[in-house]
Amino acid sequence: xxxxxxxxxxxxxxxxxxxxxxxxxxxxxxxxxxxxxxxxxxxxxxxxxxxxxxxxxxxxxxxxxxxxxxxxxxxxxxxxxxxxxxxxxxxxxxxxxxxxxxxxxxxxxxxxxxxxxxxxxxxxxxxxxxxxxxxxxxxxxxxxxxxxxxxxxxxxxxxxxxxxxxxxxxxxxxxxxxxxxxxxxx
Numbered sequence: 001x002x003x004x005x006x007x008x009x010x011x012x013x014x015x016x017x018x019x020x021x022x023x024x025x026x027x028x029x030x031x032x033x034x035x036x037x038x039x040x041x042x043x044x045x046x047x048x049x050x051x052x053x054x055x056x057x058x059x060x061x062x063x064x065x066x067x068x069x070x071x072x073x074x075x076x077x078x079x080x081x082x083x084x085x086x087x088x089x090x091x092x093x094x095x096x097x098x099x100x101x102x103x104x105x106x107x108x109x110x111x112x113x114x115x116x117x118x119x120x121x122x123x124x125x126x127x128x129x130x131x132x133x134x135x136x137x138x139x140x141x142x143x144x145x146x147x148x149x150x151x152x153x154x155x156x157x158x159x160x161x162x163x164x165x166x167x168x169x170x171x172x173x174x175x176x177x178x179x180x181x182x183x184x185x186x
Contacts, residue, residue: 025144025176026135031108032057034172034179035133041103045127047092047120048110052078054135055085058106066102068095092120100129108135111157112150121164125184132166134180138173154178 032054041063046055049067051074059065059082068090069075079087090096092107092114105128107120114120124132137145139153154171157180161169166182173179 026053027174027177028053028057030174031135031177031179032061034174035104035106035131035181036061039104039130041130043102043104045095045097045102045105047095047105047107047124048113049078049087049108050074052082052085052087054106054108055087056082058104059085066097068092093123095123095127097127099126101127103130104128105132106135107133109137109145111136112146112152117152118160118163121160121166121182125164125166128184130184132161132182132184134182136178136180138176138178144176154180 043064044058044066046052046058046065046067049055049069050071052067055065055067055078066086066088067078068088069078070089070091072089075087075089078085088096092110093116105124107124111117111120111134121132134157136157137151139148139151141148145151158169158171161180161182166184167186168183170181171178172181
């Protein structure tokens with residue numbers, strides 16, 4: 001597993017992840033609705049869950065949610081708030097679940113933090129049977145989020161999705177985020 005000192009990984013205060021200002025930028029309800037739109041979903045994996053913001057939102061939709069993160073401190077906080085979610089230590093490039101385990105695999109603000117984003121998408125495809133959804137900061141210099149050099153251009157995400165074998169790539173620009181939906185099968 002990569003070192004916790006990896007430069008792109010989140011190292012800030014866990015409470016900052018749930019600040020009202022950040023939650024407003026995330027458009028959580030819109031992201032969840034767009035992620036689920038047109039898909040029959042019972043099981044969701046939240047990759048890079050952090051404090052469990054999206055795990056909580058998917059669970060509120062009545063879905064069975066599992067979640068992974070490389071940061072045990074963040075997982076501990078998430079588990080304390082969401083005791084019925086199955087949390088595990090794990091990284092996006094080596095998801096600790098069997099093939100075809102989830103209807104939807106969600107990567108919220110994690111793809112740009114991975115050591116190997118293409119491998120992360122291949123892993124997401126491996127454990128998904130329906131859809132892979134990626135939420136990322138838009139590729140522009142902003143006050144919030146990572147520096148521009150860590151952000152992913154839409155065409156880069158599209159190319160990686162294609163190379164990972166994902167199909168029906170959709171880029172949905174939101175007010176403050178970019179949402180990408182990809183199917184596992186045509």
